[in-house]
Amino acid sequence: MPDFLQFCVSGLTVGAVYALVALGFTIIYNASDVVNFAQGEFVMIGGMTTVFITAAGVPLHFAIPAAILAAMVIGLLLHRLAIEPARGASAVTLIIITIGASIFLRGGAQIVFDKQFHSLPAFSGDTPVMIGGAAVLPQSFWVLGGAAVIVALLWFFFNRTLLGKAVLATAANRLAARLVGINTSFVVGFSFVLSAAIGAIAGILVAPITLTSYDIGALLALKGFAAAMLGGMGNPLGAIVGGLAVGLLEALGAGYISSTYKDAIAFIVILAVLFVLPGGFFGRASTERV
């Protein structure tokens, strides 16, 4: 039983990061039909910028907002310089543009930062808390709690604010949204900034546990994308459930079956689920948006 709990804690912590990446995918996908493969790079930028700002002697509580701001600026630039100029192009073209942008950001990070792995000090110490025989790092609570707070804030934003409803309206029908006076270009740009901020927060929260380097983004984007597909692309709740599920599958697969096939087990289960439920757990199977 302690083993099972340990696997679950491990899976949920990593899964929460996948969930936040998947959430970033979802927000941009809803607003613009684009799957933004540079989403993993936002996670990297959040972690690496915080590492380098704190290394320059700035306290952590100033470095974190600065890093989130940096990611938001890069998210805005990504939209203004790469996505907006090609707005007439098909979704596939835009997706390929985001892949190019992610390679560019990774290359830039090698020059601006470096190629080494880095760590951040844990926010509240390294002494593990014992829960039912499982050792849980305090930082895991930060990751899970941070993810929960972000989800709650997003729910409030989308359901209780005018701007949030404008994003939802754009997602539902862009032409209709424009007809009622919503600046859809602004909304799409805003969705990039919002996704960048969420990615950066995930990157900062998890850096003390998993370490960070210029090239962590590619794998996170892949896992986050798988999580979003599993949950149902475009559904925020699906993104959360999908992310946690991928994290749990990996940890339980490594724990009970074989650590050699850790990544494979997660992807096999995802494929199996998609065979049965092509739209994912919460996807809309009938109203396919292409």
Next chain:
Amino acid sequence: MTTLMKRMGLAALVAGAAAMASPASAADTIKIGSSLAITGPASFLGDPEAKTLELYVKKINEAGGVNGKQLELVVYDDGANANKARTFATRLVEDDGIVAMIGGSSTGATMAMIPVFEDAGIPFISLAGAVVIVDPVKPFVFKTPHTDKMACEKIFEDMKAKGIAKVGMISGTGGFGKSMHGQCLGVAGNYGIEIVADETYGPKDSDMTPQLTNIKSAPGLQAVVNPGFGQGPAIVTRNFKQLGFDVPLYQSHGVASKSFIELAGDAAEGVRLPASALLVAEKLPDSDPQKAVVTGYKAAYEEATGQPVSTFGGHAYDGLMMLVEAMQRAGSEDPQAIRDELEKTSGFMGTAGVVNMSPSDHLGLDLTAFRMLEIRDGDWVLAD
């Protein structure tokens, strides 16, 4: 070392006289080739190796060269790409006309170059790790770095001395971890070690608590070994502490750099690993015969480059010095004569340890080449 200095001093006098008599011409130089991974994924190997070769060739030339002739170093950057290395090897033999070769930072590049030098009959000192380079022995191929098999043996020897018999392994699936994992399984029986848990992790894995949880519940566990390299062992070390193991953790020589201690933080405390004496140069007792060599190289390298010394540059130093001594003993620059003398190298004190070559051993290091280190207060100390 002192005899080498004397010889170099004598050579300097002779060369000085010769230089005054006539300006050095191309025929008076000895061409040594090298192909290293100066850039690319293995640049942490090739970069210090290239800097070391350049630094010491300059020093040797300033002291008068070898056998009255100046050394000329021809270096290519293969970026750890075996195809490129093979092309450069052919170019070095056919166009540059080298008499000896140092390099091949990676095992892949080395294996691709071996046929070229074997065919041309030019001695080739590799700086790569794997044991396959010199096992089976090839007439013209030598190597300077210790092997992963020796690291396993050193770890198991230390365990045996402590009465540890049941060991859990958690290995990276990258080239280094995989190779060392295989070697460790192969030699464990020789030390009465039983592997009670055997787990792996991918090169990009960011959480190893599931694997370590399984290892922890293995019956009778007395120690854990982690063959691996890069950030993986740092995460393993952190997770190891998180899960509150009460057995020792052994890392490999793959983590023998300061960045490991930085990444693993407090969790690195008490971790044991086999590594080159170079890491603890200043801490060696004065009576240690290796101290003069490692402190000398460390000081020279750090002064010239402004970067901390690494064991990889030390391998290049060992290769170059062994080659120079062989040429001095041979008294000529004939590749065959150099090869014969290289094989007779005995009692050579390098940064990796004492080298005693023989026709059946083209590595020549024994287990004394590794020191068992322990991390205490964020620094390496000699464990015994």
